[in-house]
Amino acid sequence: MRILxxxxxxxxAGRKAALEALPMLRNRLSVDIAIVNVENAAHGFGVTAKICKEFYDAGANVLTTGNHVWDQREIITYIDEDKTLLRPWNFxxxxxxxGDCVYVTPAGKKVAVINMMGRLFMDPLECPFAGVNRLLGKYRIGKNVDAVVIDFHAETTSEKMAFGHHCDGRAxxxxxxxxxxxxADSQILPGGTAYQTDVGMCGDFDSVIGMKKENSIQKFMTKMPSGKFEPAEGPATVCGIYVETDDATGLAKRIEPVRIGGRLKGSWPNA
Known part of the structure; x- marks a missing residue:
């Protein structure tokens, strides 16, 4: 199976670049399932029903989010209707x-997608390690699903790496x-789980994590409020991960970073 x-x-900027790239990526990589994290898609804060539809129309199958999922208030009433728009499971x-769903590919393969959020320097939610144990008991590769994909929305590299090893062999x-x-740590862990600590963003990298840099610099220098943060609007880089799984085991046999456009050095899966 091929996963993007x-x-x-x-x-x-990030939305436009991702929407333009997604159909091309699906076609050139022969993707079976495409997942997109959209939590900052609406002017940097949250997502709307209209934006969700745009991504589905462009070829996304499942949308994930994170701590900014509720920034656009309309999503609170919409999210129950959209079963492939996920928020962190451990709310x-x-x-x-x-926080989880099963997507069935056109070929009939079942992919469980889980959205989980970390706790270090984040909201004090239910333990993601205990939570994912429950879900990986529910979704078992080779038993009732053909693959399991987990978007772990978290702040620290240590928590992310520990979480990846915790799930190794089960996702x-x-x-x-x-x-x-x-x-730069895309790898296949010893138990067969593909892993990368952070996939990156689809946005303008002439910025501070996607926002115009002037306000961020001023805030760091003065420790004073620096006005409303606005997304940077220059050419965006589309960052992603491409994974191939073994049909016999559901575990990974290949992981490659994807980076196209914008300021970052490009990366494309080797033939």
Whole structure:
């Protein structure tokens, strides 16, 4: 199976680049499932129903989010209707929406997608390690699903790496989102799980994690409020991860970073 996951889409620049790239990526990589993190897609803060539809129309099958999922208030009433728009699973019981789903590919393969959020320097949610144990008991590769993909939306590299090793052998792919900077550690862990600490963002990298740099610099220098943060609007880099799984085991046999456009050095899966 061929899996594509695009990192945090940030603002108009990132959204435009990702929407333009997604059909091409699906076609050239013969993707079976495309997942996109859209938590910053609406002017850098949250996502709307209209933006979700745009990504589905462009070829996304499942949309993930993170701590900014509720920034656009309309999503609170919409998210229960959209079963492939996920919010972190470990929000409190009764929170609108869902944190996991199963997508069935056109070939009939079942892919469980899980959205989980870390706790270090983040909201004090339910333990993601205990939570994912419950879900990986529910979704078992080779038993009732053909692959498991986990978007772990977290701040620190240590928590992400520990989480990846915790899931090793039980998930096809564990990738980090949230920090917006792509890490250079794409690998297949000893148990067969593809892993990267952070997939990066779809946004303008002439910025501070996607936002115009002037306000961020002023805030760091003065420790004073520096005005409203606005997304950078220059040419965007589309950052993602491409994974191939073994049909017999559901575990990874290949992982490659994808980076196209914008300021970052490009990266494309080797033939």
């Amino acid at each position: 996951h695009l990192g945090d889409v940030l603002g108009q 409190p019981e009764g929170t609108p929406g869902q 096809s792919l564990v990738l980090g989102t949230h920090t917006h900077v792509p890490t």
